[in-house]
Amino acid sequence: MELGRCPGGDARLSLSGRVLVTEDDWGISVAVAEELTSKGFDVVHIGLEPGAKSHRIQEEGDRLVHRVDPASSEQMDAFVEELGEGPIAGMIHLAPLRLASMAWAEESGPSQQVVLSGQAWFGLLKALDQRLGALDAGIVASVSAMDGRHGNRGDRFNALQAAAAGVTKSYAHERPSLRCRAYDLHPDLLMDASSTAARLVDDLMNLGGEVEIGLDRAGERWTLVCFAEDLVEDHKPLLETDVWLVSGGGSGVTAAAIIGVAEASKGAGASFHLLGRTPLMDLTEGWLEHDDATLEAEKMALRERMIEASASGKVTMVEWNRAWDRMMRSRDVQQTLATIQATGNLAQYHAVDVMNAKSLTKLGANLGHAITGVVHGAGLEESKLVGDKTHEAFDRVVRVKVDGWAALMGAVEASGVRHPAFAACFTSVAGRFGNGGQTDYAAANSVLDAEMARLTASGACRAVAIGWTGWRDVGMATRGSIEAVFEAAGIET
Ligand SMILES: NC(=O)c1ccc[n+]([C@@H]2O[C@H](COP(=O)([O-])OP(=O)(O)OC[C@H]3O[C@@H](n4cnc5c(N)ncnc54)[C@H](OP(=O)(O)O)[C@@H]3O)[C@@H](O)[C@H]2O)c1
Known part of the structure; x- marks a missing residue:
């Protein structure tokens, strides 16, 4: 900027x-x-x-x-x-x-x-x-x-x-x-x-x-x-002493980005602690190598199991798809962990809501190492015009980013340092320019944009807000209304 x-x-x-x-x-x-x-x-x-x-x-x-x-x-x-x-x-x-x-x-x-x-x-x-x-x-x-x-x-x-x-x-x-x-x-x-x-x-x-x-x-x-600036390629690989806390790091865009960071620090032995709400299932651990046809067969088998377990002998499409999505999320996280570990770094997953300040403080205190990096990628997006958006939806979308960030900082402090050496928040062009239907999302991202600039200016740490445009093929921009919202706003993915 x-x-x-x-x-x-x-x-x-x-x-x-x-x-x-x-x-x-x-x-x-x-x-x-x-x-x-x-x-x-x-x-x-x-x-x-x-x-x-x-x-x-x-x-x-x-x-x-x-x-x-x-x-x-x-x-x-x-x-x-x-x-x-x-x-x-x-x-x-x-x-x-x-x-x-x-x-x-x-x-x-x-x-x-x-x-x-x-x-x-x-x-x-x-x-x-x-x-x-x-x-x-x-x-x-x-x-x-x-x-x-x-x-x-x-x-x-x-x-x-x-x-x-x-x-x-x-x-x-x-x-x-x-x-x-x-x-x-x-x-x-x-x-x-x-x-x-x-x-x-x-x-x-x-x-x-x-x-x-x-x-x-x-x-x-x-x-x-806004102005365009060429990226200066100046890699500083992570070290064994690096401990990163990554909200939303199990799946979606944040997982893709963290895998990139791990690949750029091959064999470093750095630790990544990924946070998400999805609980991991033992069953999906064995599915990492499955191709599309085998996954489809698993999905059909899930339906049979659900019908058998239901008192009415029926299962709706919505229930079935919801249960399947949970399994696929679990598999995504396991895939992310395996991919990071294959780079010669350590990865662990914690099923926790990033807004749960108490749990995050406990997590920070129990790590046994100072947290050196924080990436806040957890986010929700529920596009609706102001007239149609509910107060609850606005609050949900804002809090995961805003209260989530505060809770992550609580974990850092509990780990024994005031600030991490590096912090990044995944924000959005919608925060920078505003976007119809995204008052809540833009509010939250604008806060994080300003907070990252403030932290860097204060010398507390190197903090960046990455205001992504839409990612193609991965993450929230591939679901629900957001593709249409981006298209209407002329945003390329
Ligand atoms: N995708 C894009 O094109 C795009 C564009 C601009 C900005 N961004 C930003 O990039 C970030 C990642 O987006 P994405 O597209 O990857 O979204 P996504 O696919 O919906 O993934 C969101 C991630 O956040 C986690 N999460 C959500 N609420 C959480 C909570 N309360 N506590 C802990 N984890 C939580 C989710 O895991 P669980 O469901 O397991 O909790 C998931 O791993 C977001 O902050 C988004 O604003 C994305």
Whole structure:
């Protein structure tokens, strides 16, 4: 990524009605509200309050604030019902700024911080999606304060803020008639709420162009630009002392990549600990050499066994295929282990959910060696437009990447070191550019992109986010809706 100055072109919007604003705690939302009110808008204040029992309207100074639990779809719906029918001009999500003074590392357990940044923003857009979709023009903006460059410059920020930008970038694809913008402010700008608010409102109402905008300390406007760079082949093979923890490493793209790493370090005796939820089956261990015809015969034999074991004497296609998929996953993992071992390295598999922080800490503590490398490849993808996506699906997709990463870092610490020497997260072009149907996936990947950049900038370790495009013939891009999603977005696999 490169940073490019981006003055933006004149493109004034002529809007009226209400603008919904989520509150921060720096005074920016109050100042944005004053700015909008002076331009004739009505402002609706939303105070996101994790754990709130029900939606309520509270008088705070001279403003009315709707208090809602960002994780509750019922409270979001109650809020929207309370809003009534009047015209809406858009929404500005300033709540991610609350994370600017909190460290991600302060959290233990499932992240509540990411809810403020990502889940809440998705929930509001979902609750208002039909009304936003009916507009010819409108504004939808999220605001974070990492380093004024969306996490590509600094090393002291909370990367969970980037979840909001991931949602905004994807929603821009879903609702092209709206001006969607993901701002990232330099934290110093938070100290001058009124001029920062004036700048934001002016930018949003009057400048067209890029979705992803950074504002630096001097108020200069930046965007992120991709550029092609030749790979410098500089191999540094792994050593016997290397111990890598690899989530999702048993199958799919991550398995393919880790096999590549092992092959590039032939005979090193390095250890790879692969994590996945799939339990291994003794039966499939003997299937590694099976050809397609023999596997097909095994599949038929499985059906016979299932029919015999069922009380009704029947088995549905869905049950049969599900049971078969579990067996094939087990075989995939065993295949991966065998292939890595054949390179002269060690491979072990742990059937564990990467979000299970307790188990991962225990695993790290019991390894008996410091973890020197972490690859976070575990991920889920469930493409659906915001209007059709459930809160639960959004949460699932975000948490496996975000809470999974935090749990992996817990394992590293328990193994006796603060940071691994090397870390990689498998992210996606969908995180970089946003993609219709992938607000959750882009939110999670944007967080990991920013966190890898932050770790490298801090000198803690060499951390890379690999923003893959679609892999052909292996992994999630070969299943379900994602092939069609990639095709619609013009992404080559
Ligand atoms: N495939 C692509 O074209 C593509 C493109 C861009 C980015 N990526 C990224 O690359 C990574 C791998 O993708 P893939 O295509 O190989 O996906 P995949 O085939 O669905 O494999 C996902 C892997 O993650 C594991 N996993 C999922 N949830 C887990 C959890 N909660 N705990 C532990 N392990 C878990 C799965 O094992 P179990 O089911 O056994 O848990 C599986 O090994 C993902 O992070 C994805 O976002 C892939």
